Amino acid sequence: MTSFTRKTELIISERRRDLANVLAWTARSSVWSPPTDVYETEEAYVVRVEVAGMRNAEFEIMLENGILHITGVRPDVAERRAYHQMEIRFGRFSTSIGLPETIQVEAARAEYDDGFLTVILPKHKPIMVEIKK
Numbered sequence: 001m002t003s004f005t006r007k008t009e010l011i012i013s014e015r016r017r018d019l020a021n022v023l024a025w026t027a028r029s030s031v032w033s034p035p036t037d038v039y040e041t042e043e044a045y046v047v048r049v050e051v052a053g054m055r056n057a058e059f060e061i062m063l064e065n066g067i068l069h070i071t072g073v074r075p076d077v078a079e080r081r082a083y084h085q086m087e088i089r090f091g092r093f094s095t096s097i098g099l100p101e102t103i104q105v106e107a108a109r110a111e112y113d114d115g116f117l118t119v120i121l122p123k124h125k126p127i128m129v130e131i132k133k
Contacts, residue, residue, distance in 0.1 A: 032089040036070075038097050045121045047097055052115030059117060061110055068097045068119065 034051040049070055059072045076090035103121040110119045 031092045031094050033095050034089075034093050036095045036097070044123055045099060045103060047119040047121070049095060049117040049119075050115060051093065051117060054112065054115075054117070056112050059110070059112065061119060063099070063105055063108070066099055066101055068099055068121070070095050070097075070117065070119070 034049050036050075037046075037048045039046050039048075047068060047070070051072070051074060053074055054072060058074075059070065062069045062071075071092070071094045073092050074090050099121065102124045104124055105121075107122045108120065110117060112118075
């Protein structure tokens with residue numbers, strides 16, 4: 001026989017705390033984070049950020065202490081509107097991704113196409129040393 005335990009007070013308390021944290025963060029920060037994928041191929045680590053409506057010059061990409069920082073500002077059209085639904089974010093955005101130290105920074109490249117910024121970070125190739133007997 002299955003037994004059920006009531007923990008509604010604990011669950012409600014946790015939900016209130018989670019909601020308070022989200023509301024407090026939203027009130028303090030106007031910086032948003034776009035959807036970001038990070039994946040690995042045999043040759044490189046790839047970071048793909050979905051942020052439509054931008055130009056190449058509007059992105060800042062920086063690698064510092066093993067962390068890739070991508071920032072920018074997506075401009076909004078300055079016109080008066082009465083929104084019925086608003087889900088598209090505008091203004092300053094930022095995303096940061098921790099990377100392994102095995103990348104070739106000098107060979108890294110970025111491409112922006114069809115609303116996606118793709119940063120390709122080639123892996124270091126291991127140096128093969130032949131040991132003679």
